[in-house]
Amino acid sequence: MHFLIAQSKLASDMGEEMQWLSQLPWLLLVMLSLPLVIVALATRVFPTRLWAGLLAIPIICSVLVVFSPDWLVVVALVDGMILIVTTIDFALLWRGSGGGSCTGIEVTREIGRSGSLGVPMESTLRLRNRTSMRLVGEFCDDLPEYFTAEPAVHSLDLLPGMETKALARLTAHRRGAFELEKCYLKISSPLRLWQRQVTLAVHDRVNIYPDMKQLADYALLARTNRLSLIGVRRTRRIGQDSDFERLRDYTRDDNYRHIDWRSTARRNKLTVRQFQSDQSQRLIFMLDCGRMMTNHRDGYSLLDHALNAALMMAYVALQQGDAVGMICFSDRVHAYIPPRGGASQMNRLLQAGFDQFPRMVESRYDLAFLHLSSRCKRRSLVTLVTNVVDEVNAEVVVDYLSNLTGTHLPLGVLLRDREMFVAADAPQHAALAAIAATPAGELPPPASESIDDFTMYRAAAAADILVWREEILTGLRHRGVLVVDAFPDELTAPLVNQYLDVKAKHLL
Incomplete structure (x- = not known):
């Protein structure tokens, strides 16, 4: 047992x-x-x-x-x-792969120093393999925030002593100055059991400016007298410009009374006289960079739309021989460009405005207009681009623009809220869109009666705000202030038309 x-x-x-x-x-x-x-x-x-x-x-x-x-x-x-x-x-x-310092891997980047908002720009990475092993894996470029790349990642298979080149198209979705500081590699071991992540320093700086393609489009359409395609109308001038500028070839849209017959006979080609308009007039833009310009439309802030339109108007004015300046302000004055003429002034305006962003602060109109009065004594077309959403803000804008009359020619550019107009014009559609955008836990399931009530109240509130806004615009006009009232994404053509109207009527 x-x-x-x-x-x-x-x-x-x-x-x-x-x-x-x-x-x-x-x-x-x-x-x-x-x-x-x-x-x-x-x-x-x-x-x-x-x-x-x-x-x-x-x-x-x-x-x-x-x-x-x-x-x-x-x-x-x-x-x-x-x-x-x-x-x-x-x-x-x-x-x-070169040990801890990865000295055997060299990377260089070829990229332009400047780009345009929303326009793809080419970036080339050159990678040299000075190590003793075959580099297999993938690598990619350093992408700052608001950047996208196509393709985002490049495959890597590089023998010792060889070099490869990878081309990518980078697209910036925000203006400003950006730093591209690194390149990232992912290298596999010979037996593919390990994968090493390598970060190499490759420093480049890229300035992203507003899309200036519209300037080239304007110049092309202006040469062919087709500006109506972008909403710019031909303004009939009061009187006739009599300052002779130059002789040029005749085009189909020229007035036959401007044909210079002596030059035509001498050149054996139709030649017309071109006259220049009044020059040496001054324009000053005042861009509000405060909280009123933080709303977004089509992926861009109100300040982005305002800056694009202002640069377009500045380009047209410089082509007319006028001097253009700019003030960017919020709770302080961020940038000031004195009014000047010439092609180089466009670059100064771009440099001053490309890195300005709307800030969640209250705009100090008093500081901006004091800065204007102390530095701009000569009569100018002062264009204030802003937005009004409350009575206090509107009262300040009206007072300061009205006080400019007599000394300067004030132009107030007030941006519309498209959702507000949709709510007043198509209340049923706007109400359904608002309910659909509301989180599920914040509203009970709407009945037909509640939708009708919501629609009615929303439309009434929107109509009341629009009536108040129209009263503000009417008050500005009665005080001698020119007004441009437009949606942010449709601002360029009305603003350029207003400038051409001022030139045609010789208001400056």
């Missing part, structure tokens, strides 16, 4: 010993691999899916150890082989 109990106890002890031995390969593999994993994380070298797949082999063998202790030796050999292979592969990757 005692013999049977001892034999049973011995078998139980042997089973526990075998169970512990079955776990020994796993414990051994973990203990030996732990330093390697720590080194890998410190050096930004990470195991791949293939490395994880290799672990399936010792898992299967360890399961077999439970049924047959003979598999214990096989598990130990497999663990040792995996450890040796992964260590060698890691060492090859680390040494072959």
Whole structure:
């Protein structure tokens, strides 16, 4: 009886010993691999899916150890082989890719110093492999916020001593100055068990300006007398410009009374006299960069739309020979460009306005107009681009623009809120859109009666605000202030038309 109990106890002890031995390969593999994993994380070298797949082999063998202790030796050999292979592969990757400094990998970037908002610009990365190993993996450029790239990632397969070139099209969705500081590489080891992430410093600065394609479009349409295609109307001048400018070839839209017959006979080609308009007049833009300009339309802020329209009007004015200046302000004056003429002034205006953004602060109109009065004594067309949403703000705008009459010719550009007009003109559609945009937990499921009530109240509130806004515009006009009332995305043509109207009527 005692013999049977001892034999049973011995078998139980042997089973526990075998169970512990079955776990020994796993414990051994973990203990030996732990330093390697720590080194890998410190050096930004990470195991791949293939490395994880290799672990399936010792898992299967360890399961077999439970049924047959003979598999214990096989598990130990497999663990040792995996450890040796992964260590060698890691060492090859680390040494072959240049060690900690990655001195054998060189990257340069070729990109323009400036770009336009929303217009793709080309960026070229050149990567040279001066290491002793073949670089396989992928790499990508550093993308600042508000940038997108096509393609975003480039594949990499580069032999030692070779060079590759990758072309991408970067698109900026915001104006301003941006820094491209790095290039990111992901390099695989020779056996694809490890993957190293490398960051290389490649510093470039890119200035993103408003899209100036509209200036080229205007110049082209102006040469062919087709400005009506972009909403700019021909304004009939009071009187006739009599200052001779130059002779040029006749075009179909020229007045036949301007044909110079002597020059035509001498050149044997129809030639007309071109007259220049009054020059040396002054325009000053005052761009509000405060909280009133923070709303967005079509992905751009009100200030973006205002700046685009102002630059277009400045381009037209400079083409007419006028001097243009600009003041950007919010709670302080951020930039001031004195009025000047010439083609170089357009670059100064771009440099002053491209990195101005709307700020969540109250605009100090008093500081802006004090800055104007102290630096601009000569009569000018002062164009204030802003938005009015409350009575306090509107009263300040009306007072300061009205006080300019007599000294300057004030022009108030007030931007419309399209949602407000839609709510007043199509209340049912606007109400349904507002309900659909409201989070589910904030409103109960609307019944037809509640929708009708919501529509009625929303339309009434929008109509009341629009009536108040029209009273503000009427008050400005009665005080001698010119007014442009337009939607932000449709501002350019009305603003240019207003300027041409001022020139035609000689109001300056």
